[in-house]
Amino acid sequence: MEADEIDPQAEAAVRRQSWIPIPHSRIGLKILRAVSRVVTRVQNRNPPSVGSVVDRTIPGPAGDVDARLYRPEADGPVPTVVFLHGGGFVLGSIATHDWLCRHLVRESGCNVLSIDYRLAPEHPFPAAVEDAYAAVEWAAANPDATGGNGTLAVAGDSAGGTLAAVAALMAAERDGPEIAYQLLVYPGIGIDEDHQSVRDHAGIVLDEADLRWFRTCYYDSDVHERNPYADPSNACDLSGVPPATVITAGFDPLRDGGRAYAEQLVRDGVDTNYVNYEDMVHGFMTLQGVDRARTSIAAAADDLAGALRDE
Numbered sequence: 001m002e003a004d005e006i007d008p009q010a011e012a013a014v015r016r017q018s019w020i021p022i023p024h025s026r027i028g029l030k031i032l033r034a035v036s037r038v039v040t041r042v043q044n045r046n047p048p049s050v051g052s053v054v055d056r057t058i059p060g061p062a063g064d065v066d067a068r069l070y071r072p073e074a075d076g077p078v079p080t081v082v083f084l085h086g087g088g089f090v091l092g093s094i095a096t097h098d099w100l101c102r103h104l105v106r107e108s109g110c111n112v113l114s115i116d117y118r119l120a121p122e123h124p125f126p127a128a129v130e131d132a133y134a135a136v137e138w139a140a141a142n143p144d145a146t147g148g149n150g151t152l153a154v155a156g157d158s159a160g161g162t163l164a165a166v167a168a169l170m171a172a173e174r175d176g177p178e179i180a181y182q183l184l185v186y187p188g189i190g191i192d193e194d195h196q197s198v199r200d201h202a203g204i205v206l207d208e209a210d211l212r213w214f215r216t217c218y219y220d221s222d223v224h225e226r227n228p229y230a231d232p233s234n235a236c237d238l239s240g241v242p243p244a245t246v247i248t249a250g251f252d253p254l255r256d257g258g259r260a261y262a263e264q265l266v267r268d269g270v271d272t273n274y275v276n277y278e279d280m281v282h283g284f285m286t287l288q289g290v291d292r293a294r295t296s297i298a299a300a301a302d303d304l305a306g307a308l309r310d311e
Contacts, residue, residue: 003250006280081155083160110305136171165241166232189231246265247296
């Protein structure tokens with residue numbers, strides 16, 4: 001499931017980021033968010049070009065939710081992908097995933113609507129889920145506002161991959177918007193500290209203390225941990241959810257949970273493409289300067305474009 005060693009470019013990128021540890025306190029979290037905003041502004045100085053970028057708000061259950069719509073160079077309406085960023089439910093933003101979303105637009109030819117959902121611990125479960133699902137409902141009901149053709153997909157990485165999977169499950173169970181595809185990039189689903197991937201690779205990007213801190217912030221109560229809308233691996237039946245691409249990384253502690261969810265989808269009859277990048281680490285698709293990041297985004301975009309073209 002993992003290569004003999006981490007890709008040298010990814011390893012170098014991880015070393016460059018290691019000077020910013022994840023704090024396990026609210027004060028430290030505020031400082032890290034502020035530092036992240038500065039670092040992100042520098043990283044995004046020369047972004048990949050797309051057809052257009054529009055910042056806007058969409059209605060959410062607790063007020064307006066910030067969103068960014070990326071449009072490709074295209075004549076006429078195209079499918080729309082609702083994108084949910086990673087960050088353990090406590091970090092991340094539209095800005096931190098701007099580079100990834102732009103490349104996803106360029107490679108897929110789809111609109112990407114990136115959502116700034118509410119973060120924990122200030123807003124624990126189910127706030128992020130509610131915002132994510134509200135964004136899906138809005139995108140489905142307002143294709144003209146996105147330049148969409150009525151075909152809809154969900155995508156996300158890490159915690160955002162979890163939210164994308166949950167939105168797909170909710171839509172299936174609630175007779176909600178029709179979602180044609182789900183792209184789950186190293187999703188934080190079914191994480192278990194007994195997993196081999198956690199035992200072997202905790203400490204590479206994410207350590208066990210980070211995983212526990214994220215869980216404590218997000219769930220707020222142990223009662224929520226068994227809720228399928230918090231972790232879709234708890235669902236009894238996934239047969240109604242849309243086809244999926246599930247991507248994991250060989251040196252990611254979340255790898256085995258993502259693989260198990262892909263297997264769960266297959267068992268329930270869901271057409272699923274599972275891809276494991278054996279020499280990669282958690283978060284690799286956002287690592288600028290890593291060649292595999294670009295090629296993996298292109299491959300994922302091909303899955304999206306192929307599935308949505310058939311709709």
